[in-house]
Amino acid sequence: MNPDITRRDFATLALGALGALAAPASFAQSGSFPMKPIKIIAPFAPGGGTDYIARVVASKLGERLGQPVIVENRPGAGGILGTEFALKSPADGYTLLLVAGSYTVNPGVYKLNFDPIADMTPVIQLSRGAYVLAVNAAVPAKDLNELLELMRKAPGKITYGSSGQGGHLHVVTEYMLDLAKVKATHVPYKGTGPAITDLIAGNIQMMFAGTEAVMQHVKSGKLRALAVGTAKRLTAFPNIPTVAESGLSSYDVVAWHGLIAPKGVPAPIIEALNREINATLASKEMEDRLASNGVGTAGGSPAQFGSLLQAEVERYGKVIRQAGIKVDQ
Known part of the structure; x- marks a missing residue:
């Protein structure tokens, strides 16, 4: 199926926000994005706190979107293998990447084949902990x-x-x-x-x-x-x-988790994902389920999450250089 969306679809996404929040099923019935399952790449092994957050969010988000949201674990090299796979996937909104603090640390300690800021599109911050x-x-x-x-x-x-x-x-x-x-x-x-x-x-x-x-x-x-x-x-x-x-x-x-997408995903798709995930995070059930793992819900705009990523890459890069932190590659 062609993942591209039409100009009419763009308008549907932009104008349908209130309706989607009030009646989640209408989002899937509008004929717009998403028209097939969405995949969240978790670049860590199953069973940890990061994997738990990915699966909790995926389950509830799938209910709102009317399409399955599947978590795929791709561990290795401190999360770099799964990250590289996700960021080099088609920029259609159907592949997202779960990121945590390590995403902003890795650029300072590893030689990466991607730019952690220029090669991604921020979607939303999911959680905040301490x-x-x-x-x-x-x-x-x-x-x-x-x-x-x-x-x-x-x-x-x-x-x-x-x-x-x-x-x-x-x-x-x-x-x-x-x-x-x-x-x-x-x-x-x-x-x-x-x-x-x-x-x-x-x-x-x-x-x-x-x-x-x-x-x-x-x-x-x-x-x-x-x-x-x-x-x-x-x-x-x-x-x-x-x-x-x-x-x-x-x-x-802050110990956080969030979602990003490959560079170039159309803005209306990012806006739609951000809107629906914000609504998902606002539910009492989601707050309770994340609280059971020691974290709180976050939310916010793509721009806010992008600013956090940029600031932490710069801050931790300086710390890593000053401390002389190195890893074997």
């Missing part, structure tokens, strides 16, 4: 300032874990260390789970990780939460101060 800076309960620091002071007195003695060399958790930790002008020793792991296990055991002293990975151990007393990376405190954990409150005022890191 990283918590946690330490082993035996670390003699009751707040972030005390931890930073330990690092100043013994540069490199404190060790921190991450989910992998050159990954998002590695880079956002180095970002904090750079702002504080302190040194710590990085210990990379193959995933967040093994790193948390070693943090609890005391084999490393500190780590940034998502609330879903950390807070259960904070509540049990095995770990101590010193700060959250977002600019504002978390509603669910209001007693944990932010990194910014602790003196590093410019530190603001």
Whole structure:
């Protein structure tokens, strides 16, 4: 089937927004996009938090669009293999890519065959979450300032874990260390789970990780939460101060997921997808399902998400250069 849409279809998309929001079935019955299943490429292995978000959104979005929305996992090379496949797919709106913070880190650590900004079209930010800076309960620091002071007195003695060399958790930790002008020793792991296990055991002293990975151990007393990376405190954990409150005022890191498309997808298709996904995210069911995985819904315009991607590529690129972060390719 020819995926191109006519000028009349464009008008239908532009003028039918209110009707689509009020009656989702009318979107599919209008004879306009989408006229076949949509594919979301998840460039990570099945079963993780990113895959969960992709499948939850796909299920509910498919109901609104009247067409199946299929999640296809294409893991490998830190998400690069699936990303390259998606961005080189036809620019017709039928192939989308699920991206997370690693998308804005990879340009600084890998030699890519695509431009992460010029070769994509932003669609929408799906979620927003937070990283918590946690330490082993035996670390003699009751707040972030005390931890930073330990690092100043013994540069490199404190060790921190991450989910992998050159990954998002590695880079956002180095970002904090750079702002504080302190040194710590990085210990990379193959995933967040093994790193948390070693943090609890005391084999490393500190780590940034998502609330879903950390807070259960904070509540049990095995770990101590010193700060959250977002600019504002978390509603669910209001007693944990932010990194910014602790003196590093410019530190603001959000753990997010979003959808992008290949470069050149017609604007009316992007607008239609953005509108329907915003409506999907606004449902109470979607909020509850994402909250069960430790994140909140986001939404917004394609331009807003594009600005976030641009800003983070630039910010983390600078951090990676200053810290000398490299990976084997």
